[in-house]
Amino acid sequence: MSFGQGGPHGAPGEPHRPTPQWGPPPPPQPWGAASGAPQTPDWSALADDTAARGRRRKWLLLGGGGALATAAVATAVAFAVTGSHGGGKQSGLPAPEKLPSSSGAPEPSFSENAPPPPPNPLDFIASADKDKAPLSTKTLFPHTKPVLYKRTYERTATATTTDCASATQGALGSVLADNGCRKVLRSTYVRDGIAVTVGVAVFDDKAAADKAKEQSAGNIASLPGDNAPEFCRATACRLTANAIGRYAYFTVAGFANGKAVDSGDTAALQAGRDVSDYTFRRIMYRAQAQAADSVRSAPPPAKRA
Structure with missing residues (x-):
């Protein structure tokens, strides 16, 4: 139905009112027939028009x-x-209580069934309570010819003592003793006429090792090999001091023949740094091995019922 449609000649919006007719209406005209010429309807055309x-x-x-x-x-x-x-x-829709409760797909695993995060390796070397792995020069310095930054060194001597001061020179002995040093493990490495001794002082906890490193004075005593001359005794040498976990470690590096190291020398400086880095990696290996063992020996997490 259309609203507001005007007549053939009327104003827009004015409804068209047909003129009243009296008597029977005239017969319908076929499509296209002339006006005023009544004819029989063209039923075929009407059918086609209806279909269209x-x-x-x-x-x-x-x-x-x-x-x-x-x-x-x-x-x-x-x-x-x-x-x-x-x-x-x-x-016609199913009631909520008749809908399927799940799609049949497996439910995701949540955090209570997930394995715990891996432990921090540094926790295992922070105190004697957790640092239980065997400790000796064999476990700490196992390589006879370590390759450090593509430079090969030869291990010439090792030693362990519980008298920490006896493995030092100058004021370092009292520093170690005052902070509760338990023992000192030493190892010496030689390359191209340069000798380096590293000494690892063992304490009960990280705080004591850090304090010993901060207070360090004097140096670790060099450890010459069999039939080798002493080095870095009463002569100038290169020194380092570091700490990690409950371990403080010190190096002394100089000429293997006992010659003093002058201020422009870089060979002894490089050797001391190489051996110090090697010692750091060996202590970290100890920490990582204990952390891995704790994961392997831990019981599997309980599954949620």
């Missing part, structure tokens, strides 16, 4: 009228969903 209109109507519904169809479907679905939560009929 039907096709056009179908096209409008499927194509041009797609938005109306979509809106109608959306309205029907919205009404059905709303009705399913109201007090009326369910509009």
Whole structure:
């Protein structure tokens, strides 16, 4: 139905009022016939026109009228969903209690069933309570010819003592003793006429080792090999001092023949740094090995019922 459509010659919006006719209406005219010439209806043409209109109507519904169809479907679905939560009929949708509870897919694992995070290796060397792995020059310095930054050194001597001061020169002995040193492990390495002794002082906890490193004075005593001259005794040499966990470690580096190291020498400086880095890696290896062992020996996490 159309509203506001004007007549053939009337003003827009004015409804067209047909002239009253008295008596029986004239017979219908065929499409395309001249006005005032009544004829028998062309039923074949009328049938074709009706079919054409039907096709056009179908096209409008499927194509041009797609938005109306979509809106109608959306309205029907919205009404059905709303009705399913109201007090009326369910509009053919299943009740909530009849819906499947799960899709059948496996449920995801949550944190309570996940393995615990790996332990921090540094925790195992922070105190004697957890640092229980065997400790000796064989476990700490196992390599006879370590390659440090593509430079090969030869291990010439090792020693262990519980008299920490006896493995030092100058004030370092009292520093170690005052902080509760338990023992000192030493190892000497030689390369191209340069000798380096590293001494690892063992304490009960990290705080004591850090304090000994900060207070360090004097130096670790060099440890010459069999039938080798002493070095770095009463002569200038290169020194380092470091700490990690409950270990403080010190190096002294100089000429193997006892010659003093001058201020411009870099060979002894490099050798001391190489051996110091090697010692750090060996202590860290100890920490990592104990952390890995703790994971392997830990019971599996309990599964949630």
